[in-house]
Amino acid sequence: MxxxxxxxxxxxxxxxxxxxxxxxxxxxxxxxxxxxxxxxxxxxxxxxxxxxxxxxxxxxxxxxxxxxxxxxxxxxxxxxxxxxxxxxxxxxxxxxxxxxxxxxxxxxxxxxxxxxxxxxxxxxxxxxxxxxxxxxxxxxxxxxxxxxYSRDLMAALWNDEFQLVYQPQVDVSQRTIGAEALLRWNSPQRGSVSPVEFIAQAERLGLMIAIGGWVLERGCRTLAEWGTNPDFRHLSLSINVSASQIMHQDFEAFVRDTLAETGANPQHLILELTESVLVTEIELVIAKLNALREMGITIALDDFGTGYSSLSYLRRLPIQQIKIDRSFVQDAVNSPSSASLVKSVVRMSRDLGHNVLAEGVETMEQHDLLAQFGSIQFQGYLYGKPMALADFAQRIDVETQGSA
CATH class of the missing domain: 1.20.120 (Four Helix Bundle (Hemerythrin (Met), subunit A))
Known part of the structure; x- marks a missing residue:
């Protein structure tokens, strides 16, 4: 029992x-x-x-x-x-x-x-x-x-299944000053695939150097086209670069050759690095970034505050732009401590001579608060979602006509 x-x-x-x-x-x-x-x-x-x-x-x-x-x-x-x-x-x-x-x-x-x-x-x-x-x-x-999945991802590059979309970046008056080029995978079997779903797998397969090279080449061609149009030549273009790309021995030469081949103006090219690059050989990273700076390229530190960055890195790295992570931006309105942190980051970055761009801005309340802190550039759904190149060009045309 x-x-x-x-x-x-x-x-x-x-x-x-x-x-x-x-x-x-x-x-x-x-x-x-x-x-x-x-x-x-x-x-x-x-x-x-x-x-x-x-x-x-x-x-x-x-x-x-x-x-x-x-x-x-x-x-x-x-x-x-x-x-x-x-x-x-x-x-x-x-x-x-x-x-x-x-x-x-x-x-x-x-x-x-x-x-x-x-x-x-x-x-x-x-x-x-x-x-x-x-x-x-x-x-x-x-x-x-x-x-x-791996086989499809490897074939995607050769079958021209990747696409760049462009998310606007604006100044304090919400006028477009540039865009961030974001990668999408248009798979015949899976439809539109977000980078969140395939970037890690691409890294494991060793494909990010080739995929990143395609992104840089396509982005530079877009930047070169903008340079031929008086209404577009003021725009900058931000392109994400992975740690594996940066650490590749031929990366600087590839960037130099791509700029020469496409005719893109390096003064309007921004290469964004995540903080994960800081866990690699820091002295080698600094040397590579200095070589890129000598070409006239702007270096940005993406997702600032979520990883390994410190004041010593900010002082040593040849970066010109800090991108405040969206998690800090979205908490700033409702949390005084988060707001104080963002304000301190903006002040510190500007004291070091860096431009500041706030990511993930979704409301005017967030925009106004960040503007008070002195953040002069913004990116987020409030100003526009990632869009096709033709839609981005139409946006600039509308702004140009509106200011005429």
Whole structure:
């Protein structure tokens, strides 16, 4: 009887755990919910193996095989989001599987009817094997998907599936002074793919040097075209450059050759670096940036405040523009401490001789507050979303006609 009541108690505990996990996921805590679910399953399986599924001469322990299923699910989740906590849970599942499978751990306090034990052994064996097979199939599907994704990404460059869109950058009067060129992947199978979804994979495949080179070449051609039009020649163009591009030995030569080939004015070209470049060989980075500065190119530090930058880096790096990350901009209106931080960053940057551009501005309230701090350039949905080159050109034409 004790064994039957324990089964009821475990089912109740499983229901409560499942409900808690569901609520976590509904509230947006997907990662925590998935990890909590694995931990709860592991605890239930271990308790079942120690108290209910004790080995006998007629029926071996079998429930511990479910631990392999939980470990496999954990591995799939690890591929989605790398986490030390996830690795620890996988390790604990495998360790518990080895212990329960090797040691004849029994409980003298719980007695299950022999018929229930026999039926449970066969049922658990079939169920655990089926679930493990399903996990293996899911792993194979995921690997196949990633392989196909990689092949499609490699083919995208040669099939001319990439496109640049342009997000306006404005001054304090909201007049367009330039744009940031943003990469999009127009996949025949997937539609329009955001860089957030494919840049990391491109880095792993070693494609960012080639893709980044395409972006720079296409951006410089656009800048050269603007230079032939009196209404456009004042515009600057910002282009993102990855750490792998910067550290490539031929990067400076490639930039110089691209400028010469396209005829773009380097005085209107801005190369944006993320703070991740600062974790590489800093002296080499400084030398490379100095070489770019000698060409007349402006260097900008993107997403300032989210990574590794410090005052010492700001003083040493030959940068001319600081881009304040959108997270600080959006918090500034509602948080006095965030507002004070943004104000300090603006003052510090301007004291060091850097221009300041605020990213992610979405409301006039944010614009007005930043303007009070002295931020003289802005970018965000308030002024325009990323748009095709023709739409950006039409925007400039409208502004020109309006000021005529």
């Amino acid at each position: 004790i064994g039957l009541w324990l089964v009821v108690a475990m089912e109740l505990a499983a229901f409560v755990a499942g409900l808690t996990i569901y609520l976590l996921i509904r509230r947006g805590h997907l990662t925590l919910g998935v990890l909590a679910g694995q931990a709860a399953l592991m605890a239930i399986i271990i308790i079942m193996g120690l108290l209910l599924d004790v080995p006998t001469a007629e029926a071996p322990r079998i429930s511990h095989v479910y631990l392999l299923v939980v470990a496999a699910l954990g591995y799939l989740n690890y591929q989605r989001e790398k986490s030390y906590t996830q690795l620890i849970l996988i390790g604990l599942c495998l360790l518990a599987f080895v212990i329960l499978g090797s040691a004849r751990l029994t409980s003298p306090y719980v007695v299950m009817p022999e018929v229930a034990r026999t039926i449970g052994t066969w049922a658990n064996a079939f169920m655990a094997t089926a679930l493990l097979a399903a996990c293996i199939h899911a792993m194979q599907t995921e690997f196949t998907r990633k392989d196909k």
